Amino acid sequence: MIPLFKVAIAPDALDRVTEVIQSGQLGHGPVVGRFEDALRTHVGNPHLATLNNGTSGLHLALRLATGPPPASGSGEPGEVLSTPLTFEATNWAILANGLRIRWVDVDPATLNVDLDDLAKKISPATRAVMVVHWAGHPVDLDRLSRILDEAEAAYGHRPAVIEDCAQAWGTTYRGRPLGNHGNICVYSFHATKHLACGTGGMIVLPAEELHARALALRFFGIDRGADRVNGAYDVPEWGYNFYLNEINAAIGLANLRTVADRVEEHRRNAAFYDAELAGVPGLEPTARVEGQESSFWLYPVKVEDRASFIRKMAAAGVTVSAVVRRNDTHTCLSPGDSALPGLDGVHERVVHIPVGWWLSEDDRAHIVDAIRSGW
Incomplete structure (x- = not known):
């Protein structure tokens, strides 16, 4: 059978993984740092953080955009506009953040979100907008930005935009890679993706402040530079166990070259x-x-x-x-x-x-x- 998906592994991936195993450092370490530096060059945005998978990236993106999940029974959850034509990870991340999904129709021509329908459904309750670049075809980000301009003028609030780029490594919009258009972008490095780490992901941020929060929140909210030997650290904002490990970063570095x-x-x-x-x-x-x-x-x-x-x-x-x-x-x-x-x-x-x-x-x-x- 001719397969629909196949895993790409660069020739030197095994050697890189062997080096990691022999180093004895398998968690988050220097290989992850080198991988992130290389990704910054490829994406063209310094404000990024690797993660253990793309779903974690979507979860973290919504946390950054809308704040911590509300306490049970604390009131009406915020609303996120999203497409039903996507892998479940896109929308389950919304539910995991205690937010409510409001469905937006699909454009039959592109299979992406119907921006006319999205414009009609933005309301004062809209906390964020989730768009998926289905099959790698980019959403019209200029049109989306104009819709958000109109919403901000009408309601005094601009919902955050989260781009699900899981299928869109290498996609460009107006000649620029996704991750450079003012929104939060999330990539997947799942085994079958263009850029595979086995499992892994990346979040790309539009500003340094969000980047700093993402770096802390991917590791329980703890600043990795803090003095944890003496217990002299504080957690101002609780976070998650979302960091990428050295083995997956090594595979990613190898595959990034090809x-x-x-x-x-x-x-x-x-x-x-x-x-x-x-x-x-x-x-x-x-x-x-x-x-x-x-x-x-x-x-x-x-x-x-x-x-x-x-x-x-x-x-x-x-x-x-x-x-x-x-x-x-x-x-x-x-x-x-x-x-x-x-x-x-x-x-x-x-x-x-x-x-x-x-x-x-x-x-x-x-x-x-x-x-x-x-x-």
């Missing part, structure tokens, strides 16, 4: 599909927007009769998948409070085909031929 080539392979494969699948009956690609360069971690298409399409591709030896279920239908949540016509119209049609660095030219041609032959 990740740009992998992203370009994804883009080349996506361009091939764009050309070869144009006009196929029953299949619709997602939108391509000038100035918004996707990392194409995934290649989503919208198809008629998705179940038949999946069966056909499986019979052809190709793994395809819907990848996620719309989050608003899970039984652990209360029913949504508004209609989501964009999502309703597209959810049962979305499927993702292999686009990764592991595809050969023969693989790509086989996938295209299988699709063109119908389902």
